[in-house]
Amino acid sequence: MTRLxxxxxxxRLRGALPVVDHATxxxxxxxxxxxxxxxxxxxxxxxxVLAIAVVVLCAIEPAAVNWLxxxx
Amino acid sequence: MRPFLRAYLAGIALPTMxxxxxxxxLALSHAGGRDANLERVVIVPVGLAPNxxxxxxxxxxxxxxxxxxPIGLFGAALVLLLAPxxxxxxxxxGQMVWTRDLFLIGFPAALALYYLAWKHLVARLxxxxxxx
Numbered sequence: 001m002t003r004l005x006x007x008x009x010x011x012r013l014r015g016a017l018p019v020v021d022h023a024t025x026x027x028x029x030x031x032x033x034x035x036x037x038x039x040x041x042x043x044x045x046x047x048x049v050l051a052i053a054v055v056v057l058c059a060i061e062p063a064a065v066n067w068l069x070x071x072x
Numbered sequence: 073m074r075p076f077l078r079a080y081l082a083g084i085a086l087p088t089m090x091x092x093x094x095x096x097x098l099a100l101s102h103a104g105g106r107d108a109n110l111e112r113v114v115i116v117p118v119g120l121a122p123n124x125x126x127x128x129x130x131x132x133x134x135x136x137x138x139x140x141x142p143i144g145l146f147g148a149a150l151v152l153l154l155a156p157x158x159x160x161x162x163x164x165x166g167q168m169v170w171t172r173d174l175f176l177i178g179f180p181a182a183l184a185l186y187y188l189a190w191k192h193l194v195a196r197l198x199x200x201x202x203x204x
Contacts, residue, residue: 028202035200043192050184057181065097067170067178068185 075203076130082197083129086189087122094118115165116158124154129194133203143198147190148183155179 004012043051058065094117128150135141162168170178198204 031202032200035202040192040196040199043188047188047191051188054181054184054188057177061174061177063174064178064181067174068182 075133078201078203079129079133079198080126082194082201082203083126084122085197086193087117087125091117091122116154116161120157120161121154124150124157125194129198133198142191143195144187144191147194148187150190151179151182151186155182 058068095114098114128147132141132143132146135146159170162170195204
């Protein structure tokens with residue numbers, strides 16, 4: 001039986017196991033934080049108008065809210 | 073994490089957060105002691121809508137590889153699929169909660185709401201997850 005030194009064993013294990021790319025799975029959260037800090041562009045004026053129109057429609061006919069909720 | 077899994081998670085996030093409010097609202101609107109068969113009414117918002125949003129966002133990601141697609145309009149188009157599905161489920165279960173008048177107001181409002189939600193919230197989540 002051949003006895004291996006620690007270095008030989010380490011070398012053989014590294015050769016036998018697949019290489020893991022730590023860079024791909026370790027840095028996701030910092031990337032998300034950077035994107036959060038970057039912020040989102042403000043809504044366009046037409047989007048505000050549309051949002052107000054939805055609120056007005058729901059105020060005119062409150063039962064329509066049920067219809068909306070049923071969809072989400 | 074795989075892009076399509078990210079797209080699914082970003083898609084289901086908003087309806088999943090809204091659903092508890094939907095259930096509470098529906099329960100309160102039927103809180104009169106009468107039997108409203110609430111479990112039948114919430115089938116679409118609980119069972120269908122979140123998965124539809126997730127799958128729709130995956131579809132959006134797939135389409136965007138080959139062409140530029142405005143996410144707001146793409147999200148609003150989902151109403152055109154969910155509305156018939158919701159109508160069919162209500163008809164099949166004998167629990168129709170929509171009326172003609174409600175539809176005339178609710179349908180355009182739903183289109184607008186979906187447009188805004190997809191353009192600003194789903195798009196933002198996509199961006200945060202690196203697929204925007």
